[in-house]
Amino acid sequence: MKRNSVETPSTHNIHKDPGARKEKTIHIVLLLAATVSLLALFLITAFVVGEGWPVMVKHGPLNLILGTDWTPSRLSFGMLPQLTGTLLVTLGALLIAVPLGVGCAIFLAELSSEKVANLLRPCISLLAAVPSVVYGFLG
Numbered sequence: 001m002k003r004n005s006v007e008t009p010s011t012h013n014i015h016k017d018p019g020a021r022k023e024k025t026i027h028i029v030l031l032l033a034a035t036v037s038l039l040a041l042f043l044i045t046a047f048v049v050g051e052g053w054p055v056m057v058k059h060g061p062l063n064l065i066l067g068t069d070w071t072p073s074r075l076s077f078g079m080l081p082q083l084t085g086t087l088l089v090t091l092g093a094l095l096i097a098v099p100l101g102v103g104c105a106i107f108l109a110e111l112s113s114e115k116v117a118n119l120l121r122p123c124i125s126l127l128a129a130v131p132s133v134v135y136g137f138l139g
Helices: 017-061 061-066 080-109 114-129 132-138
Strands: none
Touching: 017 061, 061 080, 080 114
């Protein structure tokens, strides 16, 4: 080895260092997990596109999005009512959540005492750690 050269992890002997071997094993496991995840995502996408393609070809994407009739027995699928309902529910949730969230933030930052803020901040952090789907499931 030259005098000024530095040994990099790629040239490091894995057999001599158990930490390097462990890191290489973890790298392989994570790479395998990522590959399986991408494969599953690809297969799900292929299935959805494959099953939906005949309807898409028959009716066209514009009629599918802007249509109002949903009758699967006649292969008529209009998604406008579902999309409108989704947007209205989202808007309603925002009308409730934004003022409440901003109000809580202002209260904690500007109005509450140090004792109250120190009590509420960990509680809010715990609430934020739970996915919203869980709150929806619990009602």
